[in-house]
Amino acid sequence: MREARFRDNFWSTDLTSTVGYDSIIQHLNDGRKNCKEFEDFLKERAIIEEKYGKELINLSKKKPCGQTELNTLKRSLDVFKQQIDNVGQGHIQLAQTLREEAKKMEDFREKQKLHRKKIELIMEAIHKNRNLQYKKTMEAKRLYEQRCRDKDEAEQAVHRNANLVTQKQQEKLFLKLAQTKSALEDTDRSYQQSVTTMEKIRDEWQNEHIKACEFFETQECERINYFRNALWLHVNQLSLGCVQNDEKYEEIRKSLEMCSIEKDVDFFVNLRKTGSLAPAPVVYENYYNAQRNVTPVRSPAPVPISRRGPLPTPTSAPGEPDYATVDGYSLVRF
Numbered sequence: 001m002r003e004a005r006f007r008d009n010f011w012s013t014d015l016t017s018t019v020g021y022d023s024i025i026q027h028l029n030d031g032r033k034n035c036k037e038f039e040d041f042l043k044e045r046a047i048i049e050e051k052y053g054k055e056l057i058n059l060s061k062k063k064p065c066g067q068t069e070l071n072t073l074k075r076s077l078d079v080f081k082q083q084i085d086n087v088g089q090g091h092i093q094l095a096q097t098l099r100e101e102a103k104k105m106e107d108f109r110e111k112q113k114l115h116r117k118k119i120e121l122i123m124e125a126i127h128k129n130r131n132l133q134y135k136k137t138m139e140a141k142r143l144y145e146q147r148c149r150d151k152d153e154a155e156q157a158v159h160r161n162a163n164l165v166t167q168k169q170q171e172k173l174f175l176k177l178a179q180t181k182s183a184l185e186d187t188d189r190s191y192q193q194s195v196t197t198m199e200k201i202r203d204e205w206q207n208e209h210i211k212a213c214e215f216f217e218t219q220e221c222e223r224i225n226y227f228r229n230a231l232w233l234h235v236n237q238l239s240l241g242c243v244q245n246d247e248k249y250e251e252i253r254k255s256l257e258m259c260s261i262e263k264d265v266d267f268f269v270n271l272r273k274t275g276s277l278a279p280a281p282v283v284y285e286n287y288y289n290a291q292r293n294v295t296p297v298r299s300p301a302p303v304p305i306s307r308r309g310p311l312p313t314p315t316s317a318p319g320e321p322d323y324a325t326v327d328g329y330s331l332v333r334f
Contacts, residue, residue: 006213042102053091079255144191
């Protein structure tokens with residue numbers, strides 16, 4: 001149960017003062033400004049989230065990240081890039097949600113402003129009428145007091161000059177006294193009427209001031225409650241985004257758990273292997289030892305060609321050198 005109420009704490013002993021009312025209006029304006037600042041904050045956060053989301057998506061799609069990996073680690077990297085893309089999409093969705101919340105805050109703020117404007121117009125008119133009537137009343141009071149002083153002076157003049165003036169002068173003094181009394185009666189009635197009117201206007205203003213205070217207090221309670229809930233919702237949205245992102249990251253962790261070092265090594269070996277025999281060792285060979293151990297290699301006998309028969313035995317013509325054959329070799333004698 002609240003103890004401090006607007007209706008009980010925003011008055012002034014000066015009838016024409018609006019200091020209490022102005023204090024409430026200033027506070028409400030500040031509250032509206034605070035709502036606008038939070039609204040702008042949400043819009044700016046939405047821009048940041050959208051930009052970050054788009055950059056994450058571009059990063060996952062355009063930036064190479066282990067593109068030559070094989071087998072199970074390749075599958076984990078594919079999951080990784082897909083989930084990063086999903087995280088980016090989540091930030092873009094969050095940006096849209098923030099814009100919607102900012103629009104709700106704007107609608108709430110404008111709705112309160114519209115309703116409050118009606119009360120403000122009523123109070124402005126009442127303040128104007130009250131101050132105008134107060135001014136008239138104070139003027140009527142001033143005239144009334146002046147007429148009172150005029151009557152007192154006229155009476156004093158009569159008493160003062162009762163035995164010092166002529167009959168005619170006394171008549172003038174009594175006539176002036178009568179006139180001042182008549183004027184006093186007129187201003188007295190006018191003054192009383194002004195006071196009566198002033199009291200009615202004051203009572204009306206007081207009632208409207210109480211109503212306005214109650215309305216403004218209700219609005220302020222609604223604003224604080226709405227603002228508080230909007231903040232709470234915003235934080236919940238951020239928490240939800242973190243939870244959803246962690247779920248996406250969990251998918252990456254699950255895929256990494258399925259990654260097998262042995263399988264990836266075996267897969268690479270089977271895919272890219274080049275042979276199982278290593279080169280023979282290179283040994284030292286002594287040049288001279290190699291020369292002594294060299295044995296002449298006999299040329300193999302020529303293989304007869306089946307297409308040709310045996311060569312005929314050459315004969316010498318007169319005057320030509322003699323030929324001789326030894327074991328299939330020909331010898332020329334000179």
